[in-house]
Amino acid sequence: xxxxxxxxxxxxxxxxxxxxxxxxxxxxxxxxxxxxxxxxxxxxxxxxxxxxxxxxxxxxxxxxxxxxxxxxxxxxxxxxxxxxxxxxxxxxxxxxxxxxxxxxxxxxxxxxxxxxxxxxxxxxxxxxxxxxxxxxxxxxxxxxxxxxxxxxxxxxxxxxxxxxxxxxx
Amino acid sequence: xxxxxxxxxxxxxxxxxxxxxxxxxxxxxxxxxxxxxxxxxxxxxxxxxxxxxxxxxxxxxxxxxxxxxxxxxxxxxxxxxxxxxxxxxxxxxxxxxxxxxxxxxxxxxxxxxxxxxxxxxxxxxxxxxxxxxxxxxxxxxxxxxxxxxxxxxxxxxxxxxxxxxxxxxxxxxxxxxxxxxxxxxxxxxxxxxxxx
Numbered sequence: 584x585x586x587x588x589x590x591x592x593x594x595x596x597x598x599x600x601x602x603x604x605x606x607x608x609x610x611x612x613x614x615x616x617x618x619x620x621x622x623x624x625x626x627x628x629x630x631x632x633x634x635x636x637x638x639x640x641x642x643x644x645x646x647x648x649x650x651x652x653x654x655x656x657x658x659x660x661x662x663x664x665x666x667x668x669x670x671x672x673x674x675x676x677x678x679x680x681x682x683x684x685x686x687x688x689x690x691x692x693x694x695x696x697x698x699x700x701x702x703x704x705x706x707x708x709x710x711x712x713x714x715x716x717x718x719x720x721x722x723x724x725x726x727x728x729x730x731x732x733x734x735x736x737x738x739x740x741x742x743x744x745x746x747x748x749x750x751x752x
Numbered sequence: 753x754x755x756x757x758x759x760x761x762x763x764x765x766x767x768x769x770x771x772x773x774x775x776x777x778x779x780x781x782x783x784x785x786x787x788x789x790x791x792x793x794x795x796x797x798x799x800x801x802x803x804x805x806x807x808x809x810x811x812x813x814x815x816x817x818x819x820x821x822x823x824x825x826x827x828x829x830x831x832x833x834x835x836x837x838x839x840x841x842x843x844x845x846x847x848x849x850x851x852x853x854x855x856x857x858x859x860x861x862x863x864x865x866x867x868x869x870x871x872x873x874x875x876x877x878x879x880x881x882x883x884x885x886x887x888x889x890x891x892x893x894x895x896x897x898x899x900x901x902x903x904x905x906x907x908x909x910x911x912x913x914x915x916x917x918x919x920x921x922x923x924x925x926x927x928x929x930x931x932x933x934x935x936x937x938x939x940x941x942x943x944x945x946x947x948x
Contacts, residue, residue: 598815600924605884607815609913613920626870627861629877631853636774637846638783640816644847645854656851664843667820670813671827671835681812684936690812691892692931695902696923698889699909705881706914712874721875722882729883730890737777739876747872748865 587658590619590651594643594662599669602693604640607663609700611646612707619650622711629708633740717750759830760797762837768795769822769841774849783818787825797829819843901934 593614597607608625616622628649632642640663647659673681680686709722721743728734760768768790776783784807791798798806806824813820819839826838860866893902909923 596921600814600921602812602814603888604816604818605881606888608881609920610924623870623874626874626877627857628854629880630870630873631850631857633880634777635846635850635853636777637843637850638816638818640818641843641846641850644850648851648854649858653851656847656854660843660847663816664819664839666815667810667813667817668823668835668839670809670820671823674809674824675827681809685932686812688934688936689928689932691902691935692905692927692929693924694888694892695905695931695935696909696927698885698892699906699911700913700920700923701881701885701888702906703910703913705878705885708881709875709878712878713871718871718875721872722879725876725879726883726886729880730886732781732887735777735782736880739880740873743872743874743876744869745872747869751868751871752864 587654590655591658591662594647594659595666596662597643598640598663598666602690602697604638605642606697606701607640607643609697609704611643612704615646615650620646622708624649625708626712630740634737639736717746721746759834760795762830762833764795765826765830765834765837766841768797769838770845773842773844773846784821787818787821791825791829798825802828905930905935 593611597610597614601607601610608629612625616625625646628642628645631645632639635641635645643659643663644656647655647657649655651658709719712718725739725743728739729736772783772786772790776786788803792800792803803825806821806828810817810821810824819842822838822842823835826834826836828834830837857866861870889902889906893899905927909927912918912923913920
């Protein structure tokens with residue numbers, strides 16, 4: 584029971600303290616790897632999250648499933664759905680406060696730090712997944728494509744899978 | 753704009769969000785595009801102005817911005833009932849598909865072909881995370897001499913996590929306090945507004 588509660592809290596916390604869907608990844612990785620899931624599991628969850636419909640942040644549901652089956656998926660879904668909804672009362676009660684300079688600074692600080700944390704998490708995922716030359720080339724290509732935002736994100740997963748089938752055996 | 757808008761029925765609302773949640777593969781901008789097309793253009797339940805304002809506010813939310821957007825638009829359309837139906841309508845079907853896909857992948861995870869494919873998907877997942885970090889950093893980076901402060905936050909967070917110097921959560925709280933005190937010059941901009 585306590586462990587279940589802890590697991591739900593891990594997902595709720597990751598959503599509540601991150602600004603943006605994928606921003607929860609560094610927090611979740613810190614709490615879940617290696618006790619509950621491996622880096623390979625993180626890769627699977629990210630891939631499924633990109634290929635499945637809905638917001639990208641739903642990769643947490645895939646991660647929840649890997650950690651604790653349907654119960655874990657439910658925890659992740661509830662956590663990810665509840666945290667952003669704080670905005671509904673907040674915009675009604677404290678609109679001016681949300682528009683204040685210091686709150687803007689706070690959001691900015693968290694966003695910048697999250698960018699750095701995601702960068703480090705990305706490097707960790709890359710080094711855990713293998714660093715053969717063709718794999719590093721895939722990393723570079725994906726970084727460029729993602730930063731430019733031209734190609735559909737789900738397509739890049741498919742490309743990676745095909746290249747893996749050709750070269751990863 | 754009429755002064756009194758009849759709120760959509762829960763069933764119509766659920767159907768609209770179900771379409772948004774299940775027909776937008778890849779998330780992010782494609783979901784945003786669907787929300788705008790269904791709620792603003794097709795049904796007219798939301799005006800473009802309401803949509804834009806809710807979007808700007810949702811960018812300040814913790815967690816998935818699209819959930820905050822669904823909640824804010826839901827309230828606009830049908831109060832608390834609208835919040836619940838909108839968020840559940842967007843999230844639950846998509847979450848079920850996501851969990852089912854994960855279960856399916858688990859069934860074939862040990863197959864040599866799956867292992868080979870994942871050897872190529874791993875670098876893509878890592879590259880997407882790095883690319884996303886760069887995209888996140890881009891709009892918040894200020895031009896001019898203050899950019900050095902912004903870069904310092906990014907580099908510090910990066911170094912601290914890679915070197916294992918502090919917990920992730922500590923980095924976030926310190927950055928929040930640092931930002932509230934030292935980075936308060938401008939609000940988060942809507943430079944990549946969904947309309948652009």
